Amino acid sequence: MAEMIKNPTVMKRATAEVRRAFEAGGKVVEDRLGADLPYLQLVVRETLRLHPPLPLLLPRQCRQPCKVLGFDVPEGTQVIVNGWALGRDEQSWPDATEEFRPERFEAGDGADFRGTDFEFLPFGAGRRMCPGMAFGLANVELPLASLLLHFDWEAPGISDPAEFDMTEGFGVTARRKATLLLRPSLRVPTPRTGLVV
Template identity: 35%
Template sequence: MLRFMRLMLITKATTLMIAGGTDTSTVTLTWTLCLLLNNPSKLEKAKEELDKEIGKERNVSESDINKLRYLQAIVKETLRLYPPAPLASPHEITENCTLGGYDIKKGTWLLINVWKINTDPYFWPNHLDFEPEKFLTTHKEVDVKGQHYELLPFGCGRRICPGISFGLGVIQFILANLLHSFEIVNPSNEPIDMSGTLGLVHAKTTPLMVMVKPRLSSKCYKTM
C-alpha cells in the first residue's frame, strides 16, 4: 500500500509539472511573438541569425540552440518583461526579521513581486523597453536560473521552479523553429495589444492573430 501511495504521489507531481510547464511555456511564447511583431527590427535580426547559423535547406535541431545567442537573449528579455508568474509562490517567514526598514514577524506570508524586481530601473536602464541586446553586452553574465536576484522569472533557492531547464529548452526550440520556418506577420496596421490578465499565469487578454507563410525550401516541411 505504501508503495502504491508513493507511486501516486510521484505521478501527481509529474502531472502537475507538465501541466504547469504547458501554460507557462505557451504564455511566454505568445508574449515573445507579440514583442517581436511590435519590434520588427528585432524580429529581422533573429531571422538573420537563424539564416546564418542554419540556412534554409534544413530544419532547426536541438544542437543548434547553443549557437543562437540572440534568440536566447530574446527569450531572456521576454521573461524579464513578461514573467509568466509575476507573483512568486508565497513564502513563510521562519523568524522575526527586519526587511527594508519594516519589522516582520515570524509566520508572516511573503509574496515576491517578480515583475517589479525584473523591471527595477536601478538595475535595468530603459527598464520597460524591449532590448534583447543587453544580454549580449552590458548584462551578458545575467541568467534566469536564480543566481542573479535582479532577474527571477523562475524564482530562486530551494523553491525555484523545478522545470526551469526543460521549460527554457522547450521555449527556445519552439521559437527557433517558428521564426526559422515561417514569416510571421501582424495582419493589422495597429500595434499588437499588450494588455494582460493575471491568473495562475499572466496571459495575454486578447488572442494573438497572425499571418504565416513558409520561408524555407519545400523539402524542409516534409520532415516537420
C-alpha cells in the same frame, strides 16, 4: 512572438540568426540552440524579464525575524515575491525599463535568471525554484527557432507594429489579454539554386 512582432528590428535580427545557423540543414537541431543562437537566447531572456511565467512567485515563510526596507518582518510571516515588479524595477533596470530590448543582456551585462540575481527571478530561487526550468526553456526556444526558420510573420490589420497591444490579463500565470493573430508565409527553397522564395 508578440514582442518580436511589436519590434520588427528584433524579429529581423533573430530570424536572420536562426536562418544563418540552420537553413542549410533545413531544420533546427536542439543540441546547437545555445551555441548557434546567442541573440535568440537574449530575446527569451528579455521576454522572461518583462513577462515572467508566474508574476507572483510561490509564497515563502520567514524563518527568523528580519528587517526588509525598514519594515520589521516577524518569524512565520508569509511573504509573496512580485517577480513581475522585479523585472520592471527602475533601480535594477535603469535603461528603458518598459522597453523590449534584448541587447541589454549582451556581453554578460544584466542579471542571470537561474536564481542567483534577485532582480530577475522568472523561475524563482532557492529550494523553491521551478524544477521545470530547463524543460520550459527548451519548449520555448526550439519551437520559436523552428517558426522563425520556416516562416515569415506579420500581424494582419496592424499598420504600426509599435501600437501592438501587449496588455496582460490578470491570473496565476502571465498571458496576453488579446489573442495573438499572426499571418505566416511559408519560405520554400527552390530546387535548383537552394534560394528561398
